[in-house]
Amino acid sequence: MNRLSLNQWTTRRWSVAEAVDGCARHGLESIGLWRQNVAEQGLAQTVKLVREAGLRVSSLCRGGFLTSPGALEDNRRAIDEAAELEAACLVMVVGGLPGVVPGEPLSPGFSRDLAAARERVSEALAVLAPYAGERGVRLALEPLHPMYCADRAVLSTLGQALDLAEPYPVEQVGVVVDTFHVWWDPDLLEQITRAGERIASYQVCDYLHPLPADVLLGRGMMGDGVIDFAPVTRAVVAAGYTGDIEVEIFNAEVWAADPDEVLATMKDRYAALVEPSLSG
């Protein structure tokens, strides 16, 4: 279990203090934090809590939304926070088409120019990567499932993320492999091999079928959906990834359940479906 990390949105109603306590009680060594929860707890207090509990911070979620106004300033703050927390990486959800807002109807001013949106992401990264590098923070570009291309990330495949990361040192810009987002990609195993030490975060989470009405909540506990975790996990290990493995689940039923039961289930499923593929 020493590589299993709780992303705190899996136990969404827990505060940082409660999630840190939960990890400690369940014998986890690592936690993935969210910026808004850290802000509620207070950054200094969060640093103190994770240090005292002896936890690693496997990631800070999230920077990005680089196609929105004010993105650079907000991302510099996110990088500063990740540095304070000594997070293994700052997850970057790069943003969708300018003006397209998750969950809201299209408004007149939005842009359909996908190529320009991608260019904007690339330009913002050129500003933020050195800033992160100076603070010892690693940006982790996260390709999101193509169903979120319009509103959350114009970055849809691992190959595309690697193309974007390539100009920068590996310790400055890495990539996230999140099974939910990339399981369908015919090029996945090849791109994981290509990624090698660019892999900054490995997240395991199942893809539910049928999808719920809000597709954002289509993430499920490992074993509850359609993903075969063995080949992906073996490829990530073979690529040389030795970091923590986060479980990040957006799911109304999981959020409604007792968080301690969620952690117990998470450990069981990880032990059954992920851990066996970690040893060669």
Added chain:
Amino acid sequence: MNRLSLNQWTTRRWSVAEAVDGCARHGLESIGLWRQNVAEQGLAQTVKLVREAGLRVSSLCRGGFLTSPGALEDNRRAIDEAAELEAACLVMVVGGLPGVVPGEPLSPGFSRDLAAARERVSEALAVLAPYAGERGVRLALEPLHPMYCADRAVLSTLGQALDLAEPYPVEQVGVVVDTFHVWWDPDLLEQITRAGERIASYQVCDYLHPLPADVLLGRGMMGDGVIDFAPVTRAVVAAGYTGDIEVEIFNAEVWAADPDEVLATMKDRYAALVEPSLSG
């Protein structure tokens, strides 16, 4: 308007006879037919209706679901029907993970083996392509949006479709470019260029935001969603495609509307958003 084709599911409540009549009244030269509607009208009667109206059959929808039991027999029948109708192609929706049924909860017997499902598609194609070739029918492999990978098509990108088509003569196995399914692909324009004369069908349809509760119905009239049709259409033209351009919309509101109004809107939107990109 001479390349615009009505896929009959856009006016779903019309029978074949009504859709043929609608095309004639609205000055369209081409129609895309669905097998179940053809069966209801009768194959011979459908052939007679489209001939008398002077319509081309731009496609027959659909063969495929190659990962299901009995697929070969059903697809041979579909090929025979496409031959009778002199359809420009038989659209192939290749099928998802074996045992995963669209809209139904996962059942114990389903398979998570994505690689094996893809292999099964490839093997079925090896049987069906020559059968189609002998009857002068062109199979058109349709990459579907990755959100349908589990239940409808383990074929998710144009590049993957081209890899699958490559061993066969171009007149035997082509590909479909449907904007709804592929608009997000960072490799799209390059793969359209690569496709060249493999393009057997070009379908235009918008991607709605936010998606409706049933993601199958996330297709919208051109202009109602997030897709920029100009660059895709120019690439398809530059690749050498000279065939019909189908509009196929699965959308509860479109289906509820007066079909004649739907056709009028379809013509207007096509004239504004697609046709200008057809001439060099």
